[in-house]
Amino acid sequence: MQRNNIEIRVCMGTGGVASGGAEVLAAFRQEVAASGIAASVKEHCSTHQVGCRGLCAKDVLVDVAIDGEKVTYQFIKPDMVPRIVKEHLLENKPVDEWRVGEDYERFGRKQIKVVLADCGRIDPEEIDAYIAIGGYESSRDVLLNWYPEEVVTEIKQSGLRGRGGAGFPTGLKWELGKKAPDDIKYIICNADEGDPGAFMDRAVIEGNPHSVIEGMIIGAYAICAHHGYVYIRAEYPLAVERLKRALDQARERGFLGNRLFGSNFDFDIKVKLGAGAFVCGEETALIASIEGQRGMPRPKPPFPVNKGLWQRPTVINNVETLANIPTIIRKGCGWYTSYGTEKSRGTKVFALTGKIKNPGLIEVPMGITLREIVEEIGGGIAGGKALKAVQTGGPSGGCIPASMLDLNVDYESLAKVGSIVGSGGMIVLDEDNCMVNMAQYFVKFTQEESCGKCVPCRVGTKRLLEILERITKGQGREDDIERLETLSGGIRNMSLCGLGQTAPNPVLSTIKYFREEYEAHIRDKKCPSKTCKALLTYSIDEKLCKACGACLRACPAGAITGEKKVPHKIDQAKCIKCGSCYDVCKFKSVMRD
């Protein structure tokens, strides 16, 4: 059989690697070599790794493209590889039973991929793969044919806003950076992604590191900076490795260093590893960290764009923001503004997690409704439960109730209901999620990550957490909701940096939309979603109990007594409320209340 092209792409993003992507890739290479297929392919036959494809729940995902005809397989293990090679590659009969299903197609239907367009398509460790799809053409064009002012204007007109959370217009930031009068300036890529459940920046760097580097080159040229830093967390070893490799490759080709692309412009990038402090995502803390100081924010103004790293003008952009740049330059700001809303242009990457059928990484046009994301892309709630809320923006964000599912996802709309777009964490909550517990989880996170500098954040979030803890333990006091609101108001208004100022958002938004849940905890000592252990009582309905002994055996605390034919009983004093009896009972005789 004569073919022009065969391409086998194995997902080696974090999810792919965790699911055994490396073994699958090796198996394909071995099988392809053994079968001697390459000899029959006219132009090009390759088996290579690619970055995150988005739907990590189905990993390992493998694309087999023959002459452009692509078949995607899901849940691939190494032992499945010989059959695919034999039937699909040799006999041209795709293995239908292993192909992705309808939900995979639906997962992608409403997505518009700009930043993630080439993640999952190209080998992130090969610069040639990036060049082959037009990589570094934007930067070459800009450096050889554009004035810096033109770059600034183009980005301003694209309407691109910072994807790190605050949504500051990128073009305006570059303009300020350009105007700042200094011979030495810096551009920093903020890759200190730290929101629980968020992995957008990680996927971009792991899947297409050159797009970020190219974005930095263009940004550096626009503001006339010759030094760049990528501040990336050390907890992302694969991303760090691929980024460093990409930098070396770019340097070898003359895309970094002196006289880039034969122009007169010099620029190089250093990598600085963060040591795991969430607050170092705050730009002044990030700068302090690069300087070798403890990562603690300082008051603004002066803003980094005037006095940043080593007191020099510094532009800090998020990974996703920078990864947008090459495409905007290539396709033009007009193309970019065709996506999104008037004030929130373009697309946004979200890490869709929680109680959703298809968790994963998605990129959607701004202004899409939450319903489209949850029901269509995400495939609805797992396990047939009812949607309760969507949490956006991580520890700085808020919970949006199910009743607001038709809300548009853009900076303004989310802010209006008390949440934020943030860096892109999106956690779907169902009826089993307790909202007080949810608020408690996020406040615990911010409390532990507070740098300790200012009182409202250091002590205030601690007290906020203590109040939430006592509510979930059934020790809440009558005026605790008001106390939470007063304290939250103080923390929000008085904290020094964004971490503290936004820390009460999960509390305030859950009080706003789920006040009755707080009241149930405080007044009735009940957790409506049956999450808060201290408020649960397990008991056995004697009429339903068949005395099978399953719960008795399952109980780790020895709290259940009973014999054959004698209904079992739970000793409340010994019960640790683990729920093992509830899970194990086939006769639904264990009551949870």
Added chain:
Amino acid sequence: MVSLTINNKKVSVPEDSTILEAANRNGIKVPTLCHHPQLTPFGGCRLCVVSVKGMPKPVASCTTTVSEGMEVATSTPEIENFRKLVLELILSDHPNDCMTCEATGSCALQELAYAYGVKGQEYAGERRVYAKRDGNPFIERDMEKCILCGRCVKVCDEVQGVEAIDFTYRGFRSKICPSYEDDLDCEFCGQCVSVCPTGALTGKQWARKGRYEGVREVDTTCPYCGTGCTLTAHVKGNEIVRVSSKPWSPNEGWLCVKGRFGYKFVNSPDRLTKPLIRRASGEFEETSWTAALEYTAAWFKKIREQHGADAIGGLSSARCTNEENYLFQKFIRAGVGTNNVDHCARL
């Protein structure tokens, strides 16, 4: 100069002044715990927040610079409520043992809690507890009383250039300590003690000696070296219980370990308080100043007559003040009549 209004009062201050400086300069008090006029602004305690027209949130006056036409209100009901909340939070994590605290009477936190009527009960919760005490000889570090204002860290870095301490840990566990939480092992200048607004840092030898009741402040000159720092001895009865220094002194309030902590010799029983003359037997014998000076003068004269003035030399001490040293050389040159005079600092 920049013109602005603070509490509806028109004021004019130098450019680059902070709102706090502008207010203080015009006699308007703004509460603060972390700010120290001789250190760079920190912005941590948040007590100095003020309301600025056009700003959505209160701003920290210690870190916000003034601008032309700015309208500032240093006290509004909202601002005062926020301040009260911050004080509640600080006190909720403070031992509140003012009864026995060394700093009572000179504690900025205590004064503010008093002024705002805050007891720290509103948000009572977990308090930091540190069992370990610092074993260094000079500085008592009670970190449970520390409010993390950062003044000690800054003074150690910006004034002393030693950087012996810094912030460690995060969140509620944040703490200021030397590296690896070792005992303090620095030069013990005690600058940190002098800027601490609470009782977290005190002198070890101050303990139980006297706080303010019956304690007099006596400004004097440090006897240790020729720098002549002005220090303030806190005297109870006839005993020095503590030494500090005032910011308007030539040494700007900063001292070294000897000046700040080396005062015990003053009340030492070993100290010579009366002149002694060694008799032929080799024994010292107590005498009066008149007798001692006459005895010495007689011998000087005798030596000068027998061997000439150059047989006498004078060596003075760096521990004398400049004035004393001046008088000494005058005495040797004009009184004794020789240029054989020197000073230990030249050795």
